[in-house]
Amino acid sequence: MRTVDLIEKKRDGHEMTAEEIQYLIREYNAGRIPDYQMSAWAMAVFFRGMSIRETADLTLAMANSGDVMDLGPIHGIKVDKHSTGGVGDKTTLVLGPLVAAAGVPVAKMSGRGLGHTGGTIDKLESIKGFAVERTRQDFILQVNECGLAVISQSGNITPADKKLYALRDVTATVNSIPLIASSVMSKKIASGADAIVLDVKTGSGAFMKSLDEAVKLAQAMVNIGTQVGRETIALISEMDQPLGFAVGNALEVREAIETLQGGGPEDLKLLCLALGAYMLVLGKKASGLQEAKDRLQELLVNGLALEKFSEFISAQGGDASVAQNPDLLPSAGRQIEISAGASGYVTAINAEDIGLAAMMLGAGRETKDSAIDLSVGIVLRKKLGDPVVMGEALAVLHTNSIRNEAGNHDKKHSEIERKVQKAFQISPHPAQFRPLIHAVVTKDGIKEWKDF
Template sequence: MRTVDIIHKKRNGEALSREEIDFLIAGYVQGDIPDYQVSAWAMAVYFQGMSARETADLTMAMTRSGDQVDLSGIPGLKVDKHSTGGVGDTTTLIVAPLVAAAGVPVAKMSGRGLGHTGGTVDKLEAIPGFAVERTKEQFLQQVRDIGLAVVGQSGNMTPADKKLYGLRDVTATVDSVPLIASSIMSKKIASGADRIVLDVKTGRGAFMKTLDDSIVLAQAMVDIGTEIGRDTLAVITNMDEPLGPSIGNALEVLEAIETLRGEGPAELTELCLVLAAHMIVLGGQASSFAEAKDTVERLLHSGAALEKLRQFIAVQGGDAAVVDEPQRLPQAAYRVAVPAPQDGYVARIDAESLGVTAMMLGAGRATKEDRIDLAVGIKLFKRVGDRVKAGEPIAELYMNRSEPEETRRMSERTVSAFAFSEAPVDRLKLIYAVVTKDGVRYL
């Protein structure tokens, strides 16, 4: 088998066999196939695409390239959730305790943030003492004991994906649906989940900017799950504005605690209940979505999910007292109110721009080597559709630096993320569609 023949075949729009895909990926990881040939193949995929079967074969080839987690020793169906990345997206910290409290085990591996999207691992590290690194035995035992563990991803999981993504990033082949879908799903499958729920973001603050593109990506990932026998469901959700009003690690932990108390923002709470309900159905603990939704609402309002969060924090070495005393979380030294420049209605909030502003404050990383300031970030006071008066605070900056020039610049960036209208503006739709192996159901 020759690499040049595989490139030629895909360049001409022909489907590759499983053996050809395995040969290419294994040879690339082992160093036998050079970057320039894999770059040519990736560009051919970019233009010619891949079938559902090819994409599933690519996913499994990347999955097999490194460590895989065996969760078979944990009773029940293990259900994982993945978000394609957003701003103010605190769902894992809320959904995981809800689902575990319902009796569906959650054994989750999460990543760190990069760019304008936050990482669950960084948020958890805002809790004093919380340990995101666990041995395999500790990880599995914790899920058996309390039904929930969230840890950092293994350094040797899907090395093919890491290597291929680095190449795609410098060869203009990142935004290829088969390559994106296989990248995401290879990590989920290597993590060992039996069932997968995907939160596919769409809009200004998402990787996929249009609803049509987001549905195409969701269908590709659901098709992968179907091809390899892992039930997969995708929910298409809005990221034209931040999901929750808090952007920043400690701020988002506080928001998760408030939500599990039943005091969280409406949009974040609703999406978490929807995602958790789908996970419970896939996990076999409810026969219908309506039944599952009733279950998670009861767990939220009874305090059972909050108690599961408290238990989860304590078992992973964190200070569980933060649940009742959130002032134990890292605190920013300065708070700066950002006033509305005019009367009117909020017509737009640029989620991506605010995510970048939070990163510039220190809440995120521009490069993998950057250190995060866990206390800083942005708290929004308005959503699209809200009425505002000139001078009224629309946001607050949480900062640990007080240089006047930086404060001015960050305030201006925050204001520029908002657009205003003199006429009333409708609120944005939260959930657009649900994608399953049976097709797309628009909501």
């Protein structure tokens, strides 16, 4: 087989065989295909696309390029949840203990944050003592005993995808539905899940800015899961404003704890109940969505979800008392209010700008090697549709920056304050807003979302 022939074949719009795709990924991962040839192939895919079968074959080839987790020794149906990334997205922190308390085992490998979206592992590390590394034996034992474990991704999970993504990032081929879908699903399959629930974000703070793009990505990932024998569903959810109020590692853990205590923001709770209901149905712990939702709500009210969170934190070496006393989490030294420059209604919040401002404060990484400050971030005081009076707080920055001798923050910090203020659009009249959840995508098609 010659690589140049495979590039030409895809360039001309023909389908590649499974063997050809396996060859391409295997040889590239081994360093025997140079970057310039793989770049040419990725560009051919960008313009020509891939069939459902080709995309599934690419996914399996990348999943099998490194370690594949065998979760067979874990009792029950393992249901994984994946979000395509957003601002303030702390659903895993709520869903993990909530679903585990309902009897569905959650064996999750998560990543760190990069850019304007946060990472679950960083958030968990804001809990004193929490260990994100576990041997495979300890990982499986913990899930069987506790029902929940969340660890950092192995360095050898889907190494071919890591190489290909880095190449796509510098060759303008990131925004390709087949390549995005296979990248996401290869990691889920290599992580060993029996079934997968996807949260595909759309809006200003999401990778997929338009609803049509998000639906196409969801369909591609559900098709892959179906092709490779994993029952997969996807919810399309809104990211035109941050999820909940808190953006930043320890701040998001605090908000997750409030939700597990039965409070928390309504949008976060609604999304967790929706995703969790599908996880229970796929995990055969509920016969229908309404039954599943009722069970999850009961677990929030009776305190069992919070108990499971404490058990989980303790099992991974963390200070479980944080579940009852979130003040034990790291806190920033200063709080600065960002006030409204006009009266009216909040009609838009640029979620990506809020995420970028949090990153600039130190809550996220500009590069993979950047150090982060677990205590800093942004807490919104207003959400879409809220009335606001000029001078009223729109958001609060939690920062460790120090004022200079003149009493002012440095240039970078002033830029952050302006970015947050400009992220809020205030108009004289209230506006209509899109729903939090738009649709459900299954192997049988797309359905408009209707609450239980």
